[in-house]
Amino acid sequence: MDIASRPSEPIANPETADAAVPPQAPATVRRADYRPPAWRVPETHLDFALGLDATTVVTTLKVERAGDEPLRLNGDGLAARRVAVDGVAANAWHMDGDDLVIDLPGDAHEVTVETALNPAANTKLMGLYASNGMLCTQCEAEGFRRIAFFPDRPDVLSVYTVRMSGPKAQFPILLSNGNNTASGEGEDGSHWAEWHDPWPKPSYLFALVAGDLVANSSTFTTMSGREVALNIWVRDGDQARTSHAMDALKASMKWDEETFGREYDLDLFNIVAVSDFNMGAMENKGLNVFNTRYILADPETATDMDYDGIEGVVAHEYFHNWSGNRITCRDWFQLSLKEGFTVLRDQLFSQDMGSPAVKRIEDVRILRSAQFPEDSGPLAHPIRPDSYQEISNFYTSTVYNKGAEVIRMMRTMAGEAAFRKGTDLYFDRHDGEAATCEDFVKAIEDGTGLDLAHFRKWYEQAGTPRVTARLEHDGTTATLVLTQTVPPTPGQPDKAPMPIPLRVALFDRATKAHPGEELVVLDGAEGRFAFDGFATRPVLSINRGFSAPVAIEAEQSVDDLVFLAASDDDPFARYEALQMLVVRHLVAAVENGSADAAEGAAIRAAFAAILADETLDDLMRGELLILPGEAYLAEQLMVADPGAIRTAREALKADLGAALSDAFEALHARASAVPYSLEAAARGARKVKTQALVYLAAGRPAVAAKLAKAQYDAADNMTDRQGALMTLAGLGGPEREAALEDFHARFAGNALVIDKWFSLQAGSLHPDVLSHVEALARHPDFTMSNPNRVRALYMAMAVNPGAFHDASGRGYAMIADLILALDPINPQTAARFVAPLGRWRRIEPGRAAMMRAALERIAAAPGLSRDTYEQVTKSLGSD
Ligand code: TRP
Ligand code: ZN
Secondary structure (H helix, E strand, O other), X not given: OOXXXXXXXXXXXXXXXXXXXXXXXXOOEEHHHOOOXXXXXXXXXXXXXXXXXXXXXXXXXXXXXXXXXXXXXXXXXXXXXXXXXXXXXXXXXXEEOOEEEEOOOOOEEEEEEEEEXXXXXXXXXXXXXXXXXXXXXXXXXXXXXXXXXXXXXXXXXXXXXXXXXXXXXXXXXXXXXXXXXXXXXOOOOEEEEEEEEEEEEOHHHOOEEEEOOEEEEEEEEOOOOOEEEEEEEEOOOOHHHOHHHHHXXXXXXXXXXHHHOXXXXXXXXXXXXXXXXXXXXXXXXXXXXXXXXXXXXXXXXXXXXXXXXXXXXXXXXXXXXXXOOOEEEOOHHHHHHHHHXXXXXXXXXXXXXXXXXXXXXXXXXXXXXXHHHXXXXXXXXXXXXXXXXXXXXXXXXXXXXXXXXXXXHHHHHHOHHHHHHHHHHHHHHHOOOEEOHHHHHHHHHHHHOOOOOOOOHHHXXXXXXXXXXXXXXXXXXXXXXXXXXXXXEOXXXXXXXXXXXXXXXXXXXXXXXXXXXXXXXXXXXEEEEEEEOOOOOOEEEEOHHHOOXXXXXXXXXXXXXXXXXXXXXXHHHHHHHHHHXXXXXXXXXXXXXXXXXXHHHHHHHHHHHHHHOOOOOXXXXXXXXXXXXXXXXXXXXXXXXXHHHXXXXXXXXXXXXXXXXXXXXXXXXXXXXXXXXXXHHHHHHHHHHHHHHHHHHHHOHHHHHHHHHHHHHHOOOHHHHHHHHHHHHHHOOHHHHHHHHHHHHHOOOXXXXXXXXXXXXXXXXXXXXXXXXXHHHOOOOOOOOOHXXXXXXXXHHHOOHHHHOOOOOHHXXXXXXXXXXXXXXXXXXXXXXXXHHHHHHHEOHHHHHHHHHXXXXXXXXXXXXXXXXXXXXXXXXXX
């Protein structure tokens, strides 16, 4: 049992538990209730006596009065073993729930509290926990209170000094934030280290790591000539797989200097990779902690996508040093202040490191498949939420990805140079502070000269705006007629229009040229924008580069879309035209039960042109060949039938695969001849190679099976091997079992690759996928205690509509069972599985009833965590 779990939490006892008793509703925290802290904590001293199952922490805080209330130190499942004020044992304190409250007479005191922990029993992976024999921490958002009593809120900034001691053989490496100021040997094989971080920080940025680790070490010289020691700490044997992460770190440091003028501010930067981690990584000051998945890579075990993920996440955490650490959040409602901005920064970095067009398309695809559904479902919230029960539930695609889009719009309206002035002003004005989203917008406003008064609505309103667009043509004038509506979301029935910046071009159909791109900003519910000099009706290209995170309904003919798909000079717009063509076709096919033949022919011709277009590089070609995802297609329908969507989409794939089989086979052959390297051309070749298999598997399964088998056998890298195995696993047949067995045996013991083995089967097109998932849950390699493994199996299933939305309802029941089993172990990870079930209102009635029933079964369980309780009750809703 987790020692840090709340003593007051009801414990499920099968004998006495009454399923009819509703769980206790957790308190709601509101943005409007923000009050500044009553006490400041200028200095924090932590002394850890480390042990895997018994760690004691002595916390000494210098506190200064800033208000009238007593000192409130948050705790979560902690018991105070000892409390002293100014060095004297104190008894003027009491517990208020989990918090320790001390009545202090004066304006400045020193408070000492001792707590005891059992890290090995901490399965929530928040606070101090054990992973593979090492100790590590995760404190964001409210994990520090599981380690020590403290005002655990981001606007209390403190200078930390940390001392830790422990058995040297077990924990040869002792790390914390900042600089190692002293270390030494103790008695009986123990040793100790002292760390000091000169930068005041909130408690969520505290970190400690102790374990048997080895480093890949290097250095970086900053723009002012300071040398920074860089270490990436991993388990022995993994050093060889850290070079990509190290390259990404150095590139990030350089890029942030050049692009945002941000220099690193300590002499040491440590990264530690841990295999048990709830999220991707954490930006603790000077000591980033990473999920191994975002550090370890070599060609045999990591795909090209894994390489990109590592580059992006290493950059993201590094960039937080300024957008997050030097300037942090006043309260957790401001989370997008650091996350939205840092996502934008990592997106721009990745654009600069590779292909900007391809990166932009990938980011839009993520937004549409993850954020748009969130925005149209029961968990919709603004990028700056107004209330929460459990803050961990608000680390969402809305706060992160839509948050990034909102800042990107400001950048688009201001232009790059002015935007830089805005961010310079922001960093300058708020350095060392806990700031708000409003502070950010104000700095951008002051620095750029933009008027953002009305634009602030983007922070307040949830929901994806819908924009209709129509061109009127009269004489030589083309007039763009736009309307917008922001749909109602829970708690926000009525919405105001928001400023929507749209990059627009009007093409002459004959010359395939346009007189120059324009930026129009639709500020009200309707707008008319006139353009002169068009003797003939032009073709409208709108929301180029995806300049605004909105859904566009434009009056564009099939001919217009075919024209843009072939000829638009904006790569995103070209992709978008093709997507639009396919979306319309598939939505009509789902709604009418049959596809339009002429449209089908136009799509075939467009795909043939893309396969033949020699001006395209393969990375972009591969992007254009990806059909709109099932979740995005479902989003286009008020009420979706996931079975019909899958059938229509697979039918189109089969049609294209059969009609263009010669071209796909030729593409596969050409790409197979390109030797492995990390260069763009070789990566592009691998991308289209697997795309070719995907289409052939649908249209020419026997050919695909042969090619996939050959690709698997010849593979000298994970991209090819995984692509081939995915195809074989979807097709079935004798090759399936053999290849899966070979893959498992080949990579036994490599957790990250075994995760792929689970995911690939759970995400498969194979008709028996649910039975496979059931069997995999009993596989000896499956465990509920490792979030990566749980996600590899069950998240892959939950986002595979053919499995999750199986007409029997089995998929829903399996996810409900998982949530109930995982909730007592790791509530943060369990709660992430609720959203797929929460989509029930937008699914056809038969399935919707079963999804609801699954949610009700979870809601009825006694002792649910705050995390799962909030997501389930909101998903059931009453409106
Ligand atoms: N701040 C982290 C990031 O975006 C997110 C994070 C890591 C996190 N671990 C967490 C959030 C645990 C909540 C709980 O880089
Ligand atoms: Zn982040």
